Amino acid sequence: MTVRIVGHGExxxxxxTCGRCSGVLEYSKNDVxxxxxxxxxxNYDGERxxxxxPQCTSQVEVAD
Known part of the structure; x- marks a missing residue:
């Protein structure tokens, strides 16, 4: 495995995994x-x- 930089700081x-195309997606909180x-x-019920x-353009729900 090759070491790679995926971000800086925190x-x-x-x-x-995308439920539509099964693509495995990596993301950080800046992408959400x-x-x-x-x-x-x-009544307010939290945030979606x-x-x-990037493959099928569907919206993939993520946890906090």
């Missing part, structure tokens, strides 16, 4: 997009967080 690299999520009553798959 950028933790994570992996997730988010928007508020509301329940059916209109995702990255865009």
């Amino acid at each position: 950028q933790e690299v994570r992996r997730v 997009q988010s928007e508020p999520r509301y329940d059916s009553s209109g 967080r995702w990255i865009n798959c």
